[in-house]
Amino acid sequence: MTLPALVGLVVLLAALVFIGAALARLSRPINTEGHSGDEQLIEKVNNLLPQTQCAQCGHPGCRPYAYAIIKQREPINRCPPGGDRTIADLAELLGTTALPLDSSCGEQKPIQVAIIDESVCIGCTLCIHACPVDAIVGAGKLMHTVISDQCTGCELCLPPCPVDCIDLVSPATSTSDWQWPRPA
Amino acid sequence: MRVRNAWRKQFSAEKPRAPFSFHGGLKLDTSKRALTRFNSTGIKELPLPAKLVVPLIDYHKNNIEPLVNIQQTVSRGQIIAPGIISPAYGTVSVIEPCEFIHPGGLSVNSVVIDTHANNSENPPVSIPSAKAAQAMINSFAEQPIETLEQAALVGLGGAGFPTLHKIKSANNGIHTLIINAAECEPEIACDEALMLAEPEAIALGIETLVQLTQCQQCIIAIEDSKPLAQQQLSEAINTFDVNAAIMTIPTRYPTGAETTLIEVVTGKRLAYRNANSPTTKSQTTPSEHGIVCINIGTAHALWQMVERNQALDSRVVSLGGSNMRNPCNVRVRFGTPVNFVLSATDNTPDNAHTRIRAGGPLSGFDLHSLNAPITANTNCILAEAAFIETPAQPCIRCGQCADVCPVKLLPQQLHWYAQSEDHDKCAQLNLAACIECGCCDLVCPASIKLTETFRYAKSTARFLSEQNQKADEAEQRFKNREERLKQREADRKAAIEKRKQAVKSQDKKTNTDRIKAALERARTKQKSSKD
Ligand code: SF4
Numbered sequence: 202m203t204l205p206a207l208v209g210l211v212v213l214l215a216a217l218v219f220i221g222a223a224l225a226r227l228s229r230p231i232n233t234e235g236h237s238g239d240e241q242l243i244e245k246v247n248n249l250l251p252q253t254q255c256a257q258c259g260h261p262g263c264r265p266y267a268y269a270i271i272k273q274r275e276p277i278n279r280c281p282p283g284g285d286r287t288i289a290d291l292a293e294l295l296g297t298t299a300l301p302l303d304s305s306c307g308e309q310k311p312i313q314v315a316i317i318d319e320s321v322c323i324g325c326t327l328c329i330h331a332c333p334v335d336a337i338v339g340a341g342k343l344m345h346t347v348i349s350d351q352c353t354g355c356e357l358c359l360p361p362c363p364v365d366c367i368d369l370v371s372p373a374t375s376t377s378d379w380q381w382p383r384p385a
Numbered sequence: 386m387r388v389r390n391a392w393r394k395q396f397s398a399e400k401p402r403a404p405f406s407f408h409g410g411l412k413l414d415t416s417k418r419a420l421t422r423f424n425s426t427g428i429k430e431l432p433l434p435a436k437l438v439v440p441l442i443d444y445h446k447n448n449i450e451p452l453v454n455i456q457q458t459v460s461r462g463q464i465i466a467p468g469i470i471s472p473a474y475g476t477v478s479v480i481e482p483c484e485f486i487h488p489g490g491l492s493v494n495s496v497v498i499d500t501h502a503n504n505s506e507n508p509p510v511s512i513p514s515a516k517a518a519q520a521m522i523n524s525f526a527e528q529p530i531e532t533l534e535q536a537a538l539v540g541l542g543g544a545g546f547p548t549l550h551k552i553k554s555a556n557n558g559i560h561t562l563i564i565n566a567a568e569c570e571p572e573i574a575c576d577e578a579l580m581l582a583e584p585e586a587i588a589l590g591i592e593t594l595v596q597l598t599q600c601q602q603c604i605i606a607i608e609d610s611k612p613l614a615q616q617q618l619s620e621a622i623n624t625f626d627v628n629a630a631i632m633t634i635p636t637r638y639p640t641g642a643e644t645t646l647i648e649v650v651t652g653k654r655l656a657y658r659n660a661n662s663p664t665t666k667s668q669t670t671p672s673e674h675g676i677v678c679i680n681i682g683t684a685h686a687l688w689q690m691v692e693r694n695q696a697l698d699s700r701v702v703s704l705g706g707s708n709m710r711n712p713c714n715v716r717v718r719f720g721t722p723v724n725f726v727l728s729a730t731d732n733t734p735d736n737a738h739t740r741i742r743a744g745g746p747l748s749g750f751d752l753h754s755l756n757a758p759i760t761a762n763t764n765c766i767l768a769e770a771a772f773i774e775t776p777a778q779p780c781i782r783c784g785q786c787a788d789v790c791p792v793k794l795l796p797q798q799l800h801w802y803a804q805s806e807d808h809d810k811c812a813q814l815n816l817a818a819c820i821e822c823g824c825c826d827l828v829c830p831a832s833i834k835l836t837e838t839f840r841y842a843k844s845t846a847r848f849l850s851e852q853n854q855k856a857d858e859a860e861q862r863f864k865n866r867e868e869r870l871k872q873r874e875a876d877r878k879a880a881i882e883k884r885k886q887a888v889k890s891q892d893k894k895t896n897t898d899r900i901k902a903a904l905e906r907a908r909t910k911q912k913s914s915k916d
Pocket residue numbers: 250251252253254255256257258259260261262263264266279280281282283
């Protein structure tokens with residue numbers, strides 16, 4: 202074998218090794234941190250969640266749950282306020298099968314809003330701190346009230362209230378959100 | 386004015402065009418029951434009830450705040466909330482949620498007025514000479530258009546859109562003014578009755594509209610099933626030299642619907658905005674095309690404003706239906722409860738099975754309560770026999786529903802997707818454009834409740850999009866709160882760190898000095914307390 206042929210072979214081998222390494226690098230599961238495709242998917246999942254921010258799914262809000270669904274393979278059936286409709290939407294988006302709602306997280310309830318019995322409220326501000334969506338207004342030692350339009354009915358303000366003056370009620374149907382009954 | 390007069394001559398010489406046609410629609414039996422007694426009774430004037438109930442909602446069904454207080458005396462025509470006037474002289478007794486005419490039997494905040502005994506009567510509209518009338522109209526048209534606000538004019542065709550908004554929203558001027566005298570739904574005859582009873586007032590109202598809107602042409606569209614009304618109106622139009630042409634259009638439901646009527650009169654279908662996007666596709670409004678449609682009842686009301694400065698506070702209502710003992714047309718003051726209308730005309734239902742409905746036989750719905758008050762939108766009250774439901778059969782794909790749909794929708798497909806709650810697909814198939822006319826229902830051989838399903842799907846889609854918007858807002862507030870909490874935590878940490886640094890940076894000597902000083906202080910304190 203001549204020298205030039207040997208050199209050529211070595212160069213060829215080196216090139217093959219290099220290409221192989223590059224291919225191996227490319228085919229490796231991409232480290233997900235900060236990858237924009239996942240970010241978009243999280244955003245999409247988050248858009249389908251009801252934004253009640255009730256933490257019943259075991260995550261401190263809807264976006265963290267969306268993050269967990271994508272990054273930690275958390276099941277999609279853990280959101281009680283969203284119920285079957287949300288599960289179906291998520292399954293369609295992610296190409297998986299819809300599961301029944303995980304009852305350990307809670308039951309789906311009709312839409313409700315919190316209401317503070319203003320004559321009993323002692324103005325301790327604890328509920329204000331608990332509300333994830335800033336729907337309670339009030340100041341120390343003064344009566345508090347719920348902005349019913351902004352309340353998501355997450356129930357997080359109930360446990361902290363020392364005088365048990367917060368109730369959840371179904372909101373009065375307004376003309377703008379009334380729906381025709383579904384024909385049988 | 387002289388220019389206008391010259392133009393007028395030219396215009397009235399123009400021959401009225403033949404009407405165009407529209408897709409679908411149905412020929413219905415319009416031998417109107419409510420009109421059967423017109424010759425003997427005319428339009429009945431109802432007495433004023435002791436209580437009037439005025440719902441505080443606007444065209445979009447949003448609540449509005451009252452401008453009056455309880456116990457306040459209000460005069461007839463006084464503005465009691467933005468866009469709403471008091472229909473009579475009286476005292477506000479309460480402002481509370483009251484039932485109103487709504488398919489779900491909902492209540493809205495309403496002003497209840499106890500009417501006073503010495504209320505002014507409704508004298509018949511006086512008709513001046515042609516010359517005097519022109520002078521009145523001219524001076525009225527010279528006032529700023531905002532004067533119309535006091536007239537509280539809204540469309541009397543059934544939807545109740547504020548007339549002033551309609552006129553003002555045509556930014557590029559009004560090319561064609563269409564006066565809607567079609568009234569195509571069986572049983573409803575209030576417009577026809579008005580044309581027979583007071584054609585002069587209508588003609589003068591139309592002339593006022595022509596002058597107010599400065600339109601280039603005005604066409605009055607009347608169905609060919611109303612020859613007598615047409616004749617009366619056309620005589621009045623000649624007498625007062627009104628700048629309008631009458632167009633006789635074929636009697637075919639739903640030609641009276643705004644979009645269909647525009648198609649019939651101008652030959653144009655209103656285009657869609659963003660036609661290629663299923664989510665933002667929407668119909669352009671007539672005023673964007675320089676077209677305004679106004680009901681003849683509204684024209685009549687405008688003449689009352691010109692002639693005696695009277696705001697719109699009553700309307701003609703047709704009473705009909707198979708169980709209505711005395712079908713007739715009555716002029717009812719707004720706020721009059723339905724049961725008062727029925728009892729005053731000797732129509733109180735004599736058995737519990739009679740269904741009292743508001744609106745026409747196709748577009749209307751059953752009333753939950755007879756306490757609900759008549760408003761500008763109530764063109765018809767029907768008393769019908771108990772409803773016998775025909776169970777729906779599976780669709781046989783005959784395609785008749787699509788043939789009759791005046792909006793060229795595909796009801797069969799829409800029904801499929803609406804039933805499976807696929808709202809995106811419904812939006813793509815343009816469900817929002819459905820005018821809920823009920824034609825598809827009428828022809829369906831399988832008795833499928835198409836229109837009902839569409840009403841349901843439309844309201845649900847609206848509800849869901851509202852929920853979505855609320856969710857977005859909640860998310861924003863949640864984000865803001867997270868930011869705030871993070872910031873607060875960071876501030877707290879920074880403060881602790883700062884204090885730590887401060888302690889560290891002080892040298893030992895000063896620290897021991899401070900301890901000494903503190904001990905000294907404590908000692909003196911002890912001493913002084915012992916003394
Ligand atoms: S369970 Fe509550 S916090 Fe979790 S995703 Fe559903 S609404 Fe959001």
